[in-house]
Amino acid sequence: MASMKEIKRRRAAIQSTAQITKAMKLVATVKLQKARAKADASKPYFTVMYQTIASMLEKSENIAHKYLKKNDAGKTGILVVTGNRGLAGGYNNAVSRHVISEFKSDETLIYAVGKKGRDALLHKGFEVEGDFSEIVEEPLYKDAADITKVLLDDYESGKLSEIYVIYTNFKNTVVHDPVLLKLLPLSKEDLLQPETVENDGPKALMNYSPNEDEVLDAIIPKYISSVIYGGLMQSVASENGARMTAMDSATSNAEELIDKLGLQYNRARQGAITQELTEIVAGANAIE
Numbered sequence: 001m002a003s004m005k006e007i008k009r010r011r012a013a014i015q016s017t018a019q020i021t022k023a024m025k026l027v028a029t030v031k032l033q034k035a036r037a038k039a040d041a042s043k044p045y046f047t048v049m050y051q052t053i054a055s056m057l058e059k060s061e062n063i064a065h066k067y068l069k070k071n072d073a074g075k076t077g078i079l080v081v082t083g084n085r086g087l088a089g090g091y092n093n094a095v096s097r098h099v100i101s102e103f104k105s106d107e108t109l110i111y112a113v114g115k116k117g118r119d120a121l122l123h124k125g126f127e128v129e130g131d132f133s134e135i136v137e138e139p140l141y142k143d144a145a146d147i148t149k150v151l152l153d154d155y156e157s158g159k160l161s162e163i164y165v166i167y168t169n170f171k172n173t174v175v176h177d178p179v180l181l182k183l184l185p186l187s188k189e190d191l192l193q194p195e196t197v198e199n200d201g202p203k204a205l206m207n208y209s210p211n212e213d214e215v216l217d218a219i220i221p222k223y224i225s226s227v228i229y230g231g232l233m234q235s236v237a238s239e240n241g242a243r244m245t246a247m248d249s250a251t252s253n254a255e256e257l258i259d260k261l262g263l264q265y266n267r268a269r270q271g272a273i274t275q276e277l278t279e280i281v282a283g284a285n286a287i288e
């Protein structure tokens with residue numbers, strides 16, 4: 001059985017850890033509230049962009065645009081959004097595992113937002129083409145636009161044949177699942193859901209002014225930027241939700257362990273007192 005001194009030292013160390021995890025939970029809670037507010041504020045813009053693109057592709061036929069056709073020679077590019085820090089349960093690992101299970105390392109280029117996902121995929125043999133980990137704490141729409149420019153430049157140069165983004169969708173503080181979306185090439189099959197397809201009679205074709213290339217050159221990058229920005233905000237909310245849950249669980253476990261150590265300390269103390277009394281009685285009897 002551990003001595004009273006050892007139990008007391010261990011209990012003090014766990015109490016210190018519990019104070020840290022409790023503080024981290026409070027910080028994560030505040031960050032989660034801010035991230036959810038920003039994510040909710042970005043939804044209307046994304047919804048309008050999505051509806052616009054979906055409507056354009058639904059009402060257009062035989063458009064030969066660079067963003068609507070696959071570059072067969074290039075690799076698959078994936079924008080992987082994770083966190084820079086751990087202590088968030090399975091948040092980072094879930095994204096990395098999804099990429100590893102769906103894509104081959106020798107046919108894929110990783111564009112990382114977050115050091116944890118970057119390091120995990122590097123360890124599995126994936127090539128990291130771009131690293132934007134510095135923006136993950138406080139992402140801005142401008143950051144999403146800058147990432148979009150890098151991805152589109154590599155797509156137009158033939159380096160990439162397809163572009164995907166994987167992020168973690170926030171549902172609540174407990175449930176947050178990885179979401180894999182295809183960004184390019186765009187197609188009606190990827191965008192349109194059954195309930196959004198208009199089946200009531202013939203559809204008028206879309207007219208473009210001045211021409212379809214200029215219109216799509218302008219609107220598709222904005223659509224991609226809105227998807228990336230929305231994914232960034234959802235991931236920030238998910239990370240802080242996962243960290244809040246993990247720190248709450250760690251704090252509860254620490255408190256349970258402190259209680260157990262308290263019982264052990266009391267038993268050890270009682271044992272020491274009993275032994276001391278026994279020795280005193282035995283000594284008194286020996287003198288008599």
